[in-house]
């Protein structure tokens with residue numbers, strides 16, 4: 001695998017990292033474009049593990065990772081020179097002055113003493129701690145400590161900052177300020193940022209793109225705007241058991257998830273998908289009761305995965321993430337119904353004439 005740093009700041013292939021029996025990363029393949037990217041996932045999703053692997057602090061059991069074009073396994077020094085890291089947990093020396101700590105971190109990154117002093121001051125001003133920089137960190141509020149952590153990640157002018165839960169412990173106002181500061185840093189200073197959070201709102205407010213992790217797997221990734229708009233699927237309700245219809249659709253290359261014995265969700269590719277469903281229904285002699293286009297938003301994909309026991313998808317021919325997305329989204333029915341209305345009529349007219357269709361379909365769709 002190669003990575004073109006002009007295209008993507010981070011690229012991984014099939015990363016696996018185990019801790020005993022836990023797979024903190026379970027085959028994570030991601031591509032992160034330049035700009036500000038949210039790494040979104042519930043507690044235990046593998047966010048911190050991924051960040052540590054990207055920093056070369058943890059070795060993966062399997063897979064590869066490239067950051068800013070550097071191979072994490074083979075070029076760790078070169079990599080660390082261009083990356084800033086804000087750890088998740090409190091790790092600041094309480095009896096140090098903020099200025100001294102940030103200057104010290106600049107020197108560790110190789111800046112000469114005089115330049116380190118200047119950069120530490122500039123960076124602390126940038127994060128809003130200019131006036132307080134000669135105070136001991138131990139007397140700082142949580143918000144101020146988070147800013148010190150951000151400053152030390154920024155002081156050596158990195159190409160990429162990896163920020164692990166930068167809004168942790170902040171009240172709503174502090175959270176907004178921190179996110180605005182991160183947004184300014186990314187967009188005005190041209191530094192790529194990956195920030196982890198378990199809050200969709202954090203990511204929505206500042207990121208251009210998103211990677212959603214759960215259980216060490218990638219649920220979805222891509223430009224935030226596109227993912228917010230939708231992951232379309234077709235709900236198929238049948239008269240009889242839908243298992244043979246599901247098998248016939250999978251044989252045609254469709255990802256299919258079962259919502260119940262008589263209900264399937266099939267990935268929507270184009271209007272040809274309706275023909276494929278009709279043909280598979282005829283082939284398996286399955287009566288169709290309902291065909292309905294539904295739209296899953298990023299929120300559906302993410303939030304549904306945090307439900308206590310999401311419905312298990314059947315094995316699919318497609319990607320695992322697609323199957324998860326398709327099996328998710330129960331809570332979004334109202335929105336999905338309204339979003340999908342336009343295409344229902346077309347589905348009906350396209351499906352007309354199929355022996356498998358029943359009169360009740362028109363009434364329910």
Ligand SMILES: Nc1ncnc2c1ncn2[C@@H]1O[C@H](COP(=O)(O)OP(=O)(O)OP(=O)(O)O)[C@@H](O)[C@H]1O
Nearest residue numbers: 019022024041042043044045046047048049050198
């Ligand atoms: N050093 C470790 N030893 C044992 N298990 C670990 C270790 N680090 C992580 N894990 C486990 O790996 C999984 C992923 O953990 P990780 O910290 O990467 O998740 P996270 O998404 O950062 O969660 P959080 O939102 O709580 O910070 C969890 O089940 C966690 O318990």
Ligand SMILES: [Mg+2]
Nearest residue numbers: 047048049088
């Ligand atoms: Mg974490």
